[in-house]
Amino acid sequence: MFVQILDFIGTLAFAISGIRLASAKHFDLFGAYVVGLTTAIGGGTMRDLLLSQPPFWMTNAFYLICTAFGLVWVIAFRKFLVKQNNTWFLFDTIGLALFAVTGIEKTLAAGFPFWTAIIMGTLTGAGGGVFRDVFINEVPLIFRKEIYALACVVGGVAYFVCYKMGLGNVSSGLICGAFVVLARILAVHYKIHLPTLKSED
Amino acid sequence: MFVQILDFIGTLAFAISGIRLASAKHFDLFGAYVVGLTTAIGGGTMRDLLLSQPPFWMTNAFYLICTAFGLVWVIAFRKFLVKQNNTWFLFDTIGLALFAVTGIEKTLAAGFPFWTAIIMGTLTGAGGGVFRDVFINEVPLIFRKEIYALACVVGGVAYFVCYKMGLGNVSSGLICGAFVVLARILAVHYKIHLPTLKSED
Amino acid sequence: MFVQILDFIGTLAFAISGIRLASAKHFDLFGAYVVGLTTAIGGGTMRDLLLSQPPFWMTNAFYLICTAFGLVWVIAFRKFLVKQNNTWFLFDTIGLALFAVTGIEKTLAAGFPFWTAIIMGTLTGAGGGVFRDVFINEVPLIFRKEIYALACVVGGVAYFVCYKMGLGNVSSGLICGAFVVLARILAVHYKIHLPTLKSED
Numbered sequence: 001m002f003v004q005i006l007d008f009i010g011t012l013a014f015a016i017s018g019i020r021l022a023s024a025k026h027f028d029l030f031g032a033y034v035v036g037l038t039t040a041i042g043g044g045t046m047r048d049l050l051l052s053q054p055p056f057w058m059t060n061a062f063y064l065i066c067t068a069f070g071l072v073w074v075i076a077f078r079k080f081l082v083k084q085n086n087t088w089f090l091f092d093t094i095g096l097a098l099f100a101v102t103g104i105e106k107t108l109a110a111g112f113p114f115w116t117a118i119i120m121g122t123l124t125g126a127g128g129g130v131f132r133d134v135f136i137n138e139v140p141l142i143f144r145k146e147i148y149a150l151a152c153v154v155g156g157v158a159y160f161v162c163y164k165m166g167l168g169n170v171s172s173g174l175i176c177g178a179f180v181v182l183a184r185i186l187a188v189h190y191k192i193h194l195p196t197l198k199s200e201d
Numbered sequence: 202m203f204v205q206i207l208d209f210i211g212t213l214a215f216a217i218s219g220i221r222l223a224s225a226k227h228f229d230l231f232g233a234y235v236v237g238l239t240t241a242i243g244g245g246t247m248r249d250l251l252l253s254q255p256p257f258w259m260t261n262a263f264y265l266i267c268t269a270f271g272l273v274w275v276i277a278f279r280k281f282l283v284k285q286n287n288t289w290f291l292f293d294t295i296g297l298a299l300f301a302v303t304g305i306e307k308t309l310a311a312g313f314p315f316w317t318a319i320i321m322g323t324l325t326g327a328g329g330g331v332f333r334d335v336f337i338n339e340v341p342l343i344f345r346k347e348i349y350a351l352a353c354v355v356g357g358v359a360y361f362v363c364y365k366m367g368l369g370n371v372s373s374g375l376i377c378g379a380f381v382v383l384a385r386i387l388a389v390h391y392k393i394h395l396p397t398l399k400s401e402d
Numbered sequence: 403m404f405v406q407i408l409d410f411i412g413t414l415a416f417a418i419s420g421i422r423l424a425s426a427k428h429f430d431l432f433g434a435y436v437v438g439l440t441t442a443i444g445g446g447t448m449r450d451l452l453l454s455q456p457p458f459w460m461t462n463a464f465y466l467i468c469t470a471f472g473l474v475w476v477i478a479f480r481k482f483l484v485k486q487n488n489t490w491f492l493f494d495t496i497g498l499a500l501f502a503v504t505g506i507e508k509t510l511a512a513g514f515p516f517w518t519a520i521i522m523g524t525l526t527g528a529g530g531g532v533f534r535d536v537f538i539n540e541v542p543l544i545f546r547k548e549i550y551a552l553a554c555v556v557g558g559v560a561y562f563v564c565y566k567m568g569l570g571n572v573s574s575g576l577i578c579g580a581f582v583v584l585a586r587i588l589a590v591h592y593k594i595h596l597p598t599l600k601s602e603d
Contacts, residue, residue, distance in 0.1 A: 019398070020401065022344070022398065023398035023399065023400050023401070024400045024401070025340060025345075026345065026397050026398070026400065027340075027344045027345055027398060028344065028345060028346070028394065028395035028396065028397050028398070029395045029396055029397075029398065030343075030344070030350060030351055030395050031341070031343065031344025031345055032344075032398050034344060034350075035344065045251075049250055049251070049451055050447075050451070050456075050457055050460065051456075052253070052454070052456060054251075054252075054253060055251055058313055059313065059314065059317070061314075064316070064320075074398070075398070078399060078401060079401075081401055082401060112460055112461065113461065113463075115463055115466070116460045116461070119466075130537075134335060134536060134537075135331075135335075135340070135341060135344065136340060137338065137339065137340045137539065138539065139427060139429075139537070139538060139539045140433070140537060142432075142433065143424070143429045143430065143432070143433025143434075143436060143437065143537065144427075144428065144429055144430060144433055145430070149432060149436075150432055193430065194430035194431045194432050195430065195431055196428050196429070196430050196431075197421070197424065197425035197428070197429060197430070197431065197434050197476070197477070198425065198480060199425050199426045199428065200422070200425070200426070200481075200483055200484060220599070221602065223545070223599065224599035224600065224601050224602070225601045225602070226541060226546075227546065227598050227599070227601065228541075228545045228546055228598070228599060229545065229546060229547070229595065229596035229597065229598050229599070230596045230597055230598075230599065231544075231551060231552055231596050232542070232544065232545025232546055233545075233599050235545060235551075236545065246452075250451055250452070253454070255452075255453075255454060256452055259514055259518050260514065260515065260518070262515075262517055265517070265521075275599070276599070279600060279602060280602075282602055283602060335536060336532075336536075336541070336542060336545065337541060338539065338540065338541045
């Protein structure tokens, strides 16, 4: 129940991030919905394909409904979205943390090594945003700016440490999620960026 | 037999749409062929991956040959393609309808719920064009303009109604296809567009 | 052992090609690593998904380590990379040949027809570069310039001829690889390009 509320919050925040960028590019309603949906479910879909499992959203309409809700929200509160930025940043971060934990646990359950699980957690959390940026024809944001995907890696390492210390799934997941949230908030607050690669010329 | 002729017409039209856009971007022969092929088979390939089934074209060279035929056509009739636009529009619409029906039926046969089948029908019909536009580095056309993917959704709902009324596969498929064709032609004829999302500023 | 050395050389060259282009676009360290990794493993991952097999890199950390090594190399030798261009061209070509052979053999082992195997060999060799170019938001290079993917097709046909002549896996693979290398080197040396499609206007 608690996890479902987080899932709703996270999916909504991811979908809204896609829909807002689509609206900035003058997509129509259908295009905005598809970009929102892809942002929300794209990472998890890639994970499930790589794990040879049926994509999670194909038997559960929850994610489609969430995205529809996000579309209505963006249309209704268009003028207030900028004021809600802090809230959506928080919700997006909660989604990132939850998706990372889900990705890690599903990969471990499928019998893959831990480093694969950390990659899958990162892909689940940050992959949707890459699809979003490809669809709006921009260089993916997570490759250029912000500690975003890296927060999932930090959380994944925290999960690994908890796991090695003998903690259970629930505790490890909570601690992992807390690390993701903390890493992202600290990075934004202290404006921590990864160094950019120098070009050759 | 009748279905195979439609499949040829549809695949050819999809491939040619990809090859023409590739030629406008000065792709070489190989690039144009790949973009044409991806336009023709991309949607169905995504569907088959999501359904955990081997992609349909991997055991049947028909689609590769169709695409080669499309490439020869574009080279031979380059100066007349614009005059053929109405024909290609019709063939493309036939392909859209057939691919939507195929996607719906394959998904239902795999045991997924009806709303998943409608999504898969839409993906089968409209997905190839998204790959095409990503490859030529443009924002996907179906997100900005034209009732295209939405015609598949309309057809999918028609299929669902027929199915609930107890009609068989063949009748439901035909009616679904007719609705796709009708929705697209009416939309183009009466210049019906979805509203564009207003941006925030 | 010999194959593993080639695999290291090829993976490194592919990763470095991705990292260099990412650095030209001012990606951060994480983005450059992801683009490098996708260039190195993207083609093989698509192949494995299409063959319904678990992606090769998910149980073997070798490819992640190679890519990390490539990132360090680009940072350390930034000013000398242009001077190393001939070496990297050679290594990249070796990778292309090896990946093409791997793709062909894995597809034949899965029971698909030979023409599918040639497509899969080409996808394994050239697919990573397409992902790379989509991520850096450019029209894929292999669609516009250079005999690159086509060298894999040439090699694939050579494999087929050897196979029909009754040669074993090892000989066929070696001859296929030699043809890939030869085709690419000759094409670059004699500046052989495929013709570009004329646009309609």
